[in-house]
Amino acid sequence: MKQTKHKLLSFAYLLQGSKRYNNIKNFVYDLIENDDYPYKKYFDFFMIFVILSSVTLLVMDVKQHIPVWLDNFDLYFVTTVFVVEYLLRMWVYSDIHKIIIDEYEESSYFDKRVSLLSLFSKIAKDKWAYMSSFAAIIDLIAILPSYRGLRVLRVFVLFRAFKMLRYTKSLTGFLYVLKNKKFELMTLLTLSTFFIFIAGIMLYVFEGDNDNPNIHNLFDAFYWALITISTVGYGDIAPITPEGRIVTMLIIFTGIGLISFVTSIIVSSFNERLGVLREDRVVQEVGKKKKLTVICGYGLLGRLVVRGLEKEGVEFVIIDSSEEMAALAYNDGYHAICADATKGGIFEKLGIADRISHVLCLTSDDIQNAFIAVNVKSLNEKVHVAARCSDHEIATKMECAHVDQVIMPEEVAGMMGAVYAGEPVAFEVLLSIIEEKEKTQINEIAIAEGSFLDNKAIGEVDFERLRLILLGVFKRSEGAKLGEFIFNPSDEFVLNAGDNLVCIGYSSAVANLKRKM
């Protein structure tokens, strides 16, 4: 007995420590449960195919006998897939070895003996929690039609169709809506049942005593009440007495009211959920990007930055706390989410740990920007955060929070405005370069290894022929950051791979040099 317990514990520790086992389990979990896992959709497609083929075969089998090999396919292949899937879901639901280890650790802490019975009951309880869940019950019932002994079990083929809910997000969204409005829908259901009950009894009382040849019993009366209240009105049972007709008129009015009520509940619930559904879609779409920039705030500055980033081909997503602004960004054709950027949730969804490279805090409120910046930095310090601010005091505080770049639009514009006072022509040049409205632009060109500029002195490069004005060079330095800026380097200055040239010239001249690289 003691040996069995010992073996069990060592096995649990072995599983706990095994990297391979954990990797496999994580992979299976991602594949069948994790919506963010990119390959899950292939598994979902496969399952939908299996379900549809099985449903098709079972339906075909009603009128004509299907070939044996197809029957075998349904019996063995489909069933195996369903059984394996069921077992895998049960496996990844929880870790048995953790339960064993916890139990042993707790026992050793209190100097108690481990009871195998209580251990197994704990494990069984844990797995039962899965087996008794709604989805697992559907999964289990969907396996039943494979048993050919009982023909009635074939009805359970419908549960295979139910299983499809698992693999399609839009359908689960609908179920969520129904679940969300459970109270309202249940109230309406109770109310309808009550009306059907009353109307049914009334009709039975008025017409059940052989006045109406179609009403044989109370069930017929209830059936008539349901058909009438739902405004379907087959007409197979119709009232013939004036009293019966009055009851009919009353429940028709009630029915119309009830139906419009149900419709409005579902529609309003969908409207409430629209934001979440849209957010899910945006998160899913940007989830495919490896490097993402998050722009917080779609005001005047946000819009300009977005346009600039779009032109440069940067992948970004916009977050705005105002529904109106988020909708504006969305209608402008961008990935936009209405969310509170001062909370961690939205950044975690977007992948703050690995996907997000830059966060730009561009709302018009300095305090809000500082709040967002601190939020992001506290989640992942490596993310480059730029924040807008209009006050030097707040700028100092932002720098304390390790914000990488504090931008003050008033300062930038103020500096430019002052240039105009003495030098209007230089101002025009500056404006043209900075705002990139002309074809002549300032640009950077990184020197590629082995390119014609690698290891060449400045004097040997004919910039005149390249139609470029060389402003300066950033020498390559260790790490990702740029080195020192060398303005107007001398003719003897030697260029090396990794250096960055900063040039002014026609966009086509820059593109030409980049091509040569």
Next chain:
Amino acid sequence: MKKLQDIVLFGYGSFGRQLYKNLRSRGHNVKVVVGMDDYVESESDTAVDITHINIKRNDDILALNINAAESIFYCAMNKTANNLFLVLTLKSLYPEANVIANSNSNETTRKLKYAGATSVIDLYEATSRRIVNVLTKPAVSMALDEIVYKQNDLKMLELELQENTFLEGKYVSEIQFRQMGIILIAIIDKELGYELVFTDHRINHKLDAGDILVIVAKKKDINKFQEMLVSKSSV
């Protein structure tokens, strides 16, 4: 040395304050004017002389006794409508006035230009470019910081060529600007009209008196260059 123009700055909000600071650091004489109801944050470190007027009244503006020909007007009011109204007022009072206005969108820029503003500074345009550059062209962004935004040795400025300088009658390609520590970026060549042209070697300009050169250089090289221009012209 060029005579610095006087500045009349309308508005003393966050943009106005930044403008004031930069203009003063460049040595300009700045007169600050604000509307009657405008709230002005106290500036303890600088003794700024602020005049309150009713911007709707022409008499109040005329009472400022501005020499419009020698001054530049900056309209930096917080409200776009006030700025626009101010540009209209100034242009109607002084048709030749040099009026610079601040804007916050293309839409406002269009209206201000139509109203007669000589130049318009978009509050967000340069900032947005700067943000985009940090992400996509970090070297450009840092180079512009060195040249434009940082208070350091490197400057961008314009020089109008006087009569009889050593540059007169010479072609741009003949002058070794780079060896003098100077980078010539753009030129207004009077022979080619008054349009600003970047000197990216597509046209070899002939330099004459009255041409304006836009250069980037270190302070000491600028001084040396200016001395060369003066010494030659005095010969």
